[in-house]
Amino acid sequence: MSVSYEIHDGIAVLTLANPPVNGLGIATRRGLVESLTQALDDAQVRAIVVSGGERAFSGGADIREFNTPQAEQEPTLPTVIAAFERSSKPVVAAINGLALGGGLELALGTNYRVASSRAQIGLPEVKLGLLPGAGGTQRLPRAVGLEAATNMIVSGTPVAASLLAKTRLFDRVVDGDALEAAIALAREVASSGAKLPKVRDWKIKHENAEGFLGFARTAVTAASVNYPAPLKCLDAIEAAALKPFDQGMQVEREAFALLIQTPESKALRHGFFGERAAGKIADIGADVPLREIRRVGVIGAGTMGGGISMNFLNAGLPVTLLETKQDALDRGLATIRKNYENSAKKGKLTAEQVEQRLALITPTLSYEDLKDADLIVEAVFEEYSVKQAVFTQLDAVAKPGAILASNTSTLDVDRIAAFTARPQDVLGMHFFSPANVMKLLEVVRGKQTAKDVLATVMALAKKIGKTAVVSGVCDGFIGNRMIEQYSRQAGFLLDEGALPQQVDRAMEKFGFAMGPFRMGDLAGNDIGWAIRKRRALEKPDLTYSKTADLICELGRYGQKTGAGWYDYKPGDRNAHPSAEVNALIEKHSADIGLSRRAISDEEIVERLVYALVNEGAHILAEGIAAKASDIDIVYLAGYGFPIWRGGPMFYADSVGLYNVLAAMRRYAKGHEGKAWEPAPLLVQLAEAGQSFNR
Numbered sequence: 001m002s003v004s005y006e007i008h009d010g011i012a013v014l015t016l017a018n019p020p021v022n023g024l025g026i027a028t029r030r031g032l033v034e035s036l037t038q039a040l041d042d043a044q045v046r047a048i049v050v051s052g053g054e055r056a057f058s059g060g061a062d063i064r065e066f067n068t069p070q071a072e073q074e075p076t077l078p079t080v081i082a083a084f085e086r087s088s089k090p091v092v093a094a095i096n097g098l099a100l101g102g103g104l105e106l107a108l109g110t111n112y113r114v115a116s117s118r119a120q121i122g123l124p125e126v127k128l129g130l131l132p133g134a135g136g137t138q139r140l141p142r143a144v145g146l147e148a149a150t151n152m153i154v155s156g157t158p159v160a161a162s163l164l165a166k167t168r169l170f171d172r173v174v175d176g177d178a179l180e181a182a183i184a185l186a187r188e189v190a191s192s193g194a195k196l197p198k199v200r201d202w203k204i205k206h207e208n209a210e211g212f213l214g215f216a217r218t219a220v221t222a223a224s225v226n227y228p229a230p231l232k233c234l235d236a237i238e239a240a241a242l243k244p245f246d247q248g249m250q251v252e253r254e255a256f257a258l259l260i261q262t263p264e265s266k267a268l269r270h271g272f273f274g275e276r277a278a279g280k281i282a283d284i285g286a287d288v289p290l291r292e293i294r295r296v297g298v299i300g301a302g303t304m305g306g307g308i309s310m311n312f313l314n315a316g317l318p319v320t321l322l323e324t325k326q327d328a329l330d331r332g333l334a335t336i337r338k339n340y341e342n343s344a345k346k347g348k349l350t351a352e353q354v355e356q357r358l359a360l361i362t363p364t365l366s367y368e369d370l371k372d373a374d375l376i377v378e379a380v381f382e383e384y385s386v387k388q389a390v391f392t393q394l395d396a397v398a399k400p401g402a403i404l405a406s407n408t409s410t411l412d413v414d415r416i417a418a419f420t421a422r423p424q425d426v427l428g429m430h431f432f433s434p435a436n437v438m439k440l441l442e443v444v445r446g447k448q449t450a451k452d453v454l455a456t457v458m459a460l461a462k463k464i465g466k467t468a469v470v471s472g473v474c475d476g477f478i479g480n481r482m483i484e485q486y487s488r489q490a491g492f493l494l495d496e497g498a499l500p501q502q503v504d505r506a507m508e509k510f511g512f513a514m515g516p517f518r519m520g521d522l523a524g525n526d527i528g529w530a531i532r533k534r535r536a537l538e539k540p541d542l543t544y545s546k547t548a549d550l551i552c553e554l555g556r557y558g559q560k561t562g563a564g565w566y567d568y569k570p571g572d573r574n575a576h577p578s579a580e581v582n583a584l585i586e587k588h589s590a591d592i593g594l595s596r597r598a599i600s601d602e603e604i605v606e607r608l609v610y611a612l613v614n615e616g617a618h619i620l621a622e623g624i625a626a627k628a629s630d631i632d633i634v635y636l637a638g639y640g641f642p643i644w645r646g647g648p649m650f651y652a653d654s655v656g657l658y659n660v661l662a663a664m665r666r667y668a669k670g671h672e673g674k675a676w677e678p679a680p681l682l683v684q685l686a687e688a689g690q691s692f693n694r
């Protein structure tokens, strides 16, 4: 039963019971209509309350049904809501927990609404590339006003019910249980016999609706270059303000039908489910017990150690921060303090919160102080000898069952685990810089990592607000192993005829937050230089454009030296094309005997993105990533891949693997064609007409 039915002294209580979030799939929609009919047919029922659970009234339409026949099956959500709105007996919605999307739209179709003050209220459809499709764009402006509704619908961000307590949306906002208060209200209105209010009949009052909408359109147009949903939201809100209700509903319905078919909405939904799927590991069930993490140790207070510590402090977990020397410890602590104070200046934290967080740190120079830690994350220099020294000492002092994690970005986690007598307790936690800001966490599962260790770290990652993806052990893990191929293609393009600004512009137009050369200047070109020097010893056959080394030889490390692929003016992060670098690139082409040619933006995008895809296919075939969507999530959460394109593997699927393979075979005939040896998995799927994300 997806909706339960009970009678409380003349009041029928219909309770949504479709865990975890009362998604409004076909069974629940049927359940709602059937229980409503039962209540209307029952002479002893005087009023009706619709309610959900403590966690959720409803999280909205069942997203898994979209683009399937069930979504169209009657009763559709608009049909259900219309049935409630037509009810001859008063209907009260009782909202504890979440009322999102279709859930809020259902409540807007009832006569009265009671919410707990902590309930989260929102229309987040725009985040899935959609608009509210069951009357939300028409009824919410009538209930909370044009401006508040526009903000909620166009941003998709939920707000606490307490903030809407003064609007017509809620008849009562209570501190306790909304259900109890809703039953009380249902009794009152059943006895009063008052005319039943309907949101659809309310007028939108605004002194200058057209002026406001014009202003909103300018703002939304700028923000919606990449996908149509925000502007469609505004079209529907405008219809709510300027047209009769039924005509407004028609505008909304047509826009919903159009948006649900767009590639952008499909990609955003892939991202939504991919993020949740990343947390599910095939051989680890819910029965695996978690270890308790009450105290964390962090070793190394440098660039990464400081940011890593902040994640735990922000979640209220005490951190013991260890360094080898007092001055390094003091510098690390000062940086953490400065970061918190900057957040306070921006109004994100109060001065009291800053002090509370700092008070959770215990600085130390002694390993003895780590003996109570449940998890210890190491972020020291990237050298086996240093890691060995650290893990040997940890093995000696850490309590039995403590989880030992390395933040290494390139070293072999299995080799690090072997420095201890407890490899089952060791794994990689690869944070991204700045570690307190970046969402992505690659959790590296070693050969011997115990299941409960992995499960505990995945759960902890969620607690500290990270998007965690499991990677197997390999050089560069998922993200950096793929980016190497992307960077190689960017370099070859320079040799063949492109300039950094053209490559960056093409990738940014495709939707990347930053093109590869601007990114290099931000991260520091010397980091890649050091990696290439190491690679030259390990993989002498691996070719790349020499231009990256040539600019480093000139000391052009990027923003930090005031010059990189671009020129920078003091105190200004804007990148200016560099005559010196461009001349260097052109000379290099001549030196290696290449005559430069005009290169299209399309070729730039294909070569960089398909380079990611090909390496992604190897990573998938080797089991380094368990599923294609995990790779997509790494790129969406950590590498600025455009979210409305769903990640590299999803993007390749949408282009068609046959077409991707054909392009790769074309590029294989060009300069450095060896790089385009297609991954066997890609060939196999392309030939079978299949895709990475099934």
Ligand code: 3HC
Binding pocket: 020, 021, 023, 024, 059, 060, 061, 062, 063, 064, 077, 098, 100, 101, 102, 103, 105, 124, 125, 128, 131, 132, 133, 134, 136, 273, 276, 277
């Ligand atoms: N439909 C189907 N499943 C949903 C769902 C929905 N609307 N919302 C969440 N779920 C599922 C998740 O996939 C997840 O499933 P899993 O356990 O199998 O992985 C489970 O519910 C729990 O979700 P979370 O892990 O995200 O739990 P949280 O507590 O962190 O967050 C939430 C809960 C805030 C509801 C979050 O899941 C969310 O933002 N959901 C999407 C809400 C949304 O976009 N609603 C609008 C839908 S579109 C719509 O209503 C169209 C209408 O206008 C016609």
Ligand code: NAI
Binding pocket: 299, 300, 301, 302, 303, 304, 305, 322, 323, 324, 325, 328, 378, 379, 380, 381, 382, 383, 386, 389, 390, 407, 408, 409, 410, 430, 431, 432, 433
């Ligand atoms: P860093 O040089 O800024 O900091 C390292 C810190 O470790 C220094 O403060 C140093 O004093 C301390 N340290 C060195 N040996 C120590 C020891 N034996 N005991 C305790 N402390 C010791 O380096 P960064 O950038 O923070 O890198 C740390 C680790 O994180 C490396 O493994 C690196 O590969 C990895 N990493 C770095 C990223 C980055 O963007 N900087 C991104 C992801 C991972």
